[in-house]
Amino acid sequence: xxxxxxKRIVSIPIILFVLSIMIFSLVLFLSPSxxxxxxxxxxxxxxxxxxxxxxxxYGLDQPFYVQYKNWLQxxxxxxxxxxxxxxxxxSEALALRIPATIELLLTGQLIVFFGxxxxxTIAAREHNRFSDHFIRISTTIGISLPEFVVSLFLLILFYVxxxxxxxxxxxxxxxxxxxxxxxxxxxxxxxxxxxxxxRFDVFxxxxxxxxxxxxxxxxxxxxxxxxxxxxxxxxxxxxxYVDTARIKGLSDKAVLNKHVRRNAMLPxxxxxxxxxxxxxxxxxxxxxxxxxxxxxxxxxxAAQGLDFPAIIAASLAVSIIIIISNLxxxxxxxxxxxxxxxx
Amino acid sequence: xxxxxxxxxxxxxxxxxxxxxxSTDVFSWTGEIKNPDVFVEATRNSIETLDPHxxxxxxxxxxxxxxxxxxxxxxxxxEGLSPGLSSxxxxxxxxxxxxxxxxxxxxxxxxxxxxxFHNGEVLRPEDIKYTFTRGIIVGAKSNLSLPLTGEGxxxxxxxxxxxxxxxxxxxxxxxxxxxxxxxxxxxxxSPFLDIIADNGMAYGIMNKKxxxxxGAWPGTAETVKDFVSLTTDKDALHxxxxxxxxxxxxxxxxxxxxxxxxxxxxxxxxxxxxxxxRQVIADNxxxxxxxxxxxxDFFALSLSDLQQVEGYQGIRIVKNIPSAQLxxxxxxxxxxxxxYVGNGKLGNSGTPSDFFxxxxxxxxxCYAFDYETFINDVLLGAGQKPYGPVLIGFPTANPENxxxxxxxxxxxxxxxxxxxxxxxxxxxxxxxxxxxxSVHRQRAxxxxxxxxxxxxxxxxxxxxxxxxxxxxxxxxxxxxxISIFGILPKYQHPYAALSYHMSSTEFYAEAKGYxxxxxxxxxxxxxxxxxxxxxxxxxxxxxxLQRLSYExxxxxxxYQVIGQVAMRxxxxxxxxxxxxxxxxxxxxxxx
Numbered sequence: 001x002x003x004x005x006x007k008r009i010v011s012i013p014i015i016l017f018v019l020s021i022m023i024f025s026l027v028l029f030l031s032p033s034x035x036x037x038x039x040x041x042x043x044x045x046x047x048x049x050x051x052x053x054x055x056x057x058y059g060l061d062q063p064f065y066v067q068y069k070n071w072l073q074x075x076x077x078x079x080x081x082x083x084x085x086x087x088x089x090x091s092e093a094l095a096l097r098i099p100a101t102i103e104l105l106l107t108g109q110l111i112v113f114f115g116x117x118x119x120x121t122i123a124a125r126e127h128n129r130f131s132d133h134f135i136r137i138s139t140t141i142g143i144s145l146p147e148f149v150v151s152l153f154l155l156i157l158f159y160v161x162x163x164x165x166x167x168x169x170x171x172x173x174x175x176x177x178x179x180x181x182x183x184x185x186x187x188x189x190x191x192x193x194x195x196x197x198x199r200f201d202v203f204x205x206x207x208x209x210x211x212x213x214x215x216x217x218x219x220x221x222x223x224x225x226x227x228x229x230x231x232x233x234x235x236x237x238x239x240x241y242v243d244t245a246r247i248k249g250l251s252d253k254a255v256l257n258k259h260v261r262r263n264a265m266l267p268x269x270x271x272x273x274x275x276x277x278x279x280x281x282x283x284x285x286x287x288x289x290x291x292x293x294x295x296x297x298x299x300x301x302a303a304q305g306l307d308f309p310a311i312i313a314a315s316l317a318v319s320i321i322i323i324i325s326n327l328x329x330x331x332x333x334x335x336x337x338x339x340x341x342x343x
Numbered sequence: 344x345x346x347x348x349x350x351x352x353x354x355x356x357x358x359x360x361x362x363x364x365x366s367t368d369v370f371s372w373t374g375e376i377k378n379p380d381v382f383v384e385a386t387r388n389s390i391e392t393l394d395p396h397x398x399x400x401x402x403x404x405x406x407x408x409x410x411x412x413x414x415x416x417x418x419x420x421x422e423g424l425s426p427g428l429s430s431x432x433x434x435x436x437x438x439x440x441x442x443x444x445x446x447x448x449x450x451x452x453x454x455x456x457x458x459x460f461h462n463g464e465v466l467r468p469e470d471i472k473y474t475f476t477r478g479i480i481v482g483a484k485s486n487l488s489l490p491l492t493g494e495g496x497x498x499x500x501x502x503x504x505x506x507x508x509x510x511x512x513x514x515x516x517x518x519x520x521x522x523x524x525x526x527x528x529x530x531x532x533s534p535f536l537d538i539i540a541d542n543g544m545a546y547g548i549m550n551k552k553x554x555x556x557x558g559a560w561p562g563t564a565e566t567v568k569d570f571v572s573l574t575t576d577k578d579a580l581h582x583x584x585x586x587x588x589x590x591x592x593x594x595x596x597x598x599x600x601x602x603x604x605x606x607x608x609x610x611x612x613x614x615x616x617x618x619x620x621r622q623v624i625a626d627n628x629x630x631x632x633x634x635x636x637x638x639x640d641f642f643a644l645s646l647s648d649l650q651q652v653e654g655y656q657g658i659r660i661v662k663n664i665p666s667a668q669l670x671x672x673x674x675x676x677x678x679x680x681x682x683y684v685g686n687g688k689l690g691n692s693g694t695p696s697d698f699f700x701x702x703x704x705x706x707x708x709c710y711a712f713d714y715e716t717f718i719n720d721v722l723l724g725a726g727q728k729p730y731g732p733v734l735i736g737f738p739t740a741n742p743e744n745x746x747x748x749x750x751x752x753x754x755x756x757x758x759x760x761x762x763x764x765x766x767x768x769x770x771x772x773x774x775x776x777x778x779x780x781s782v783h784r785q786r787a788x789x790x791x792x793x794x795x796x797x798x799x800x801x802x803x804x805x806x807x808x809x810x811x812x813x814x815x816x817x818x819x820x821x822x823x824x825i826s827i828f829g830i831l832p833k834y835q836h837p838y839a840a841l842s843y844h845m846s847s848t849e850f851y852a853e854a855k856g857y858x859x860x861x862x863x864x865x866x867x868x869x870x871x872x873x874x875x876x877x878x879x880x881x882x883x884x885x886x887x888l889q890r891l892s893y894e895x896x897x898x899x900x901x902y903q904v905i906g907q908v909a910m911r912x913x914x915x916x917x918x919x920x921x922x923x924x925x926x927x928x929x930x931x932x933x934x
Contacts, residue, residue, distance in 0.1 A: 086598050288629075
């Protein structure tokens with residue numbers, strides 16, 4: 001098991017290196033004149049800058065290998081460069097945006113994973129009864145609804161109508177606290193940081209702002225995991241080891257919780273891991289609608305402005321998140337699956 | 344088993360109740376003022392920098408507008424200039440503008456006494472000198488470099504005379520005494536006062552001591568070389584600002600929000616609200632929801648968002664605000680490369696690269712554009728047909744200036760004369776790109792295309808889209824036959840719009856290939872206009888240049904932008920400015 005994990009860790013820099021060359025090459029299909037437009041964000045700005053001077057200043061007329069070498073040197077010395085679309089150093093932009101997306105990703109994944117197990121188990125236990133039918137119909141609806149429709153519906157219902165869960169990441173008062181000197185940002189994840197700073201008001205506010213985007217973010221995935229869990233449980237319930245366990249005198253509850261559910265969870269873990277890239281791409285819509293400043297919005301703004309240092313850095317950051325989440329899934333799978341663990 | 348059934352039923356019932364609730368007003372909000380002492384403004388554009396010398400977009404400049412003050416204050420329309428940090432407006436009559444026989448001109452500003460910066464320091468003439476000197480040193484191009492040093496930028500001056508001499512020239516151009524600061528211009532330059540009267544947006548006065556403490560240029564000759572053409576990533580003032588304005592910076596969460604707090608020692612008195620939050624919201628539809636809920640007080644919305652808020656209780660909309668943005672279709676007199684002109688010959692496979700060098704072609708195109716349809720059907724009324732290059736609402740815009748109207752007969756007459764009749768005989772095929780996603784650019788070209796086809800089926804405009812960046816790049820490469828770009832003057836003196844549109848040394852003449860024409864015909868008039876402090880003379884020359892712009896059909900002036908803003912009805916004190924989204928926080932309050 002250790003060997004497998006070690007192999008995966010070693011492959012990370014190689015994957016990143018290949019990816020960086022690929023992304024860098026794509027960007028260089030554009031001419032220097034086209035790429036310099038990142039420094040000219042509006043027609044207004046055209047009145048104040050000389051594009052030729054900017055091309056020279058940023059070395060955009062240099063050959064590919066020179067530009068790539070300069071960029072790589074910068075990365076290796078910890079300088080990711082400057083993002084014009086964000087108006088700050090890329091490292092700073094990523095440090096601000098990645099925690100927001102991870103917070104959303106984690107809450108979304110928790111809903112997908114535990115919601116899937118809970119509702120899937122109910123549906124399997126209540127096979128062909130009212131609850132099962134209700135859950136199946138709801139999940140069909142959940143899978144069919146586009147993310148932006150769900151997001152807008154939730155926003156209008158729970159914010160505009162009831163004022164329960166506002167968009168954004170924090171309210172005015174909580175923002176003041178989080179950006180004050182007395183509050184220490186350990187992780188950038190507001191939920192964790194609020195607890196570590198003993199600020200339960202900030203925790204409640206952050207949670208309140210996280211409810212709608214994480215529901216919108218995870219609804220499609222939740223519907224899929226419920227169905228997966230239900231069918232996996234039903235399949236396992238018909239297997240011989242279940243009868244053996246019952247004959248040995250175990251109660252239905254014990255059989256389900258101790259044996260069947262554990263086995264049925266394996267495809268769920270793989271599926272949840274595979275959802276990470278999907279969730280990250282879905283974050284663009286959710287973050288836009290809920291005014292949630294995460295990686296999705298950052299990447300879109302950078303791509304629209306052809307802010308190529310930011311595009312490359314953000315793509316690599318997303319790749320790292322995906323690689324790490326895949327690694328986590330592999331580890332979890334290995335722990336839960338005795339065939340791999342003991343073999 | 345019964346419990347799970349109960350849970351499922353509870354969920355169903357809750358969903359049902361929520362849908363009922365959403366469709367009725369049972370739970371609707373009572374409308375009390377949220378955050379009564381905080382003005383919350385939503386904007387799509389994030390702030391690029393806090394250093395006024397690097398601010399490019401007008402959206403960003405509106406922060407500087409409220410944090411800094413300039414020497415003079417520019418009032419809208421005919422009201423002209425009024426004192427700001429300078430206690431008087433310099434004129435020839437009051438002796439503060441002195442023109443010597445050799446043309447050298449000194450303009451003196453008596454510094455207002457007792458004005459405090461946000462850190463408590465008192466404003467000194469030295470701060471003013473530092474601000475302007477730094478602005479010219481760090482800027483790639485500065486409006487003030489030419490009149491003060493004779494070169495368009497400090498870089499160009501260095502290239503000409505070397506760094507040491509260049510700094511000596513600049514240093515001598517601005518002098519101070521105990522109570523005033525004087526600018527020494529190489530020749531009379533009347534737009535000077537209008538340029539610096541930008542209400543703090545780009546020429547807001549900075550505190551020298553504080554700026555140096557933050558790591559900005561120390562104000563010495565020896566250190567100049569490290570700050571010439573500084574880039575934002577190396578700018579020590581990129582994320583800091585401190586001025587004499589009504590509000591001071593509290594926090595800037597880049598890309599998310601900026602918070603200002605009231606400066607209680609402001610020289611014009613205390614503002615009515617204590618805090619301002621400028622919140623970046625990427626999607627206008629979300630801003631609309633915030634506004635409806637009262638979490639946002641104000642935002643400048645696009646026309647397509649209007650119907651979402653119009654008629655909504657508690658929301659006030661101000662429409663048809665003439666904005667200082669004029670958009671035009673610019674003819675390229677000398678198209679570079681053959682990307683868009685095919686084989687470079689008249690006919691169904693191309694167009695000569697100097698196609699728009701023929702005045703009858705340009706006039707034919709101007710008459711072939713349906714201005715009314717564009718404004719009414721494409722802009723849905725959110726635009727005005729300009730008189731010419733000087734914007735409507737500016738003191739020297741001429742309402743009587745001759746204008747092109749949609750007239751296919753006249754268009755035909757001119758196009759029959761073009762190229763000695765060859766254009767009419769052989770036709771042309773020209774590819775014209777527009778920036779992807781810009782409906783306005785696309786529709787304008789579609790209207791032109793359809794009308795040209797009606798005149799003669801051999802007239803072909805092929806339209807194609809380019810990403811914004813590629814579009815800007817193509818303009819820079821001078822390959823686009825017709826580009827749609829604007830004039831966005833930052834001040835009301837006609838020099839801003841006219842020189843940008845017509846001077847041989849400015850953007851359009853260079854990018855559109857009419858530098859020779861400009862040098863011969865427009866430059867002398869522009870120079871005369873720039874050197875006159877006589878308002879009547881300035882007006883006369885402005886009118887003449889507007890007429891020449893018409894006569895030579897340099898561009899199709901199709902619309903001047905009209906803006907609209909939406910705000911909660913509790914917002915009071917909003918005043919209409921040339922840029923509708925420019926809010927004077929000093930004057931607004933909630934009641």
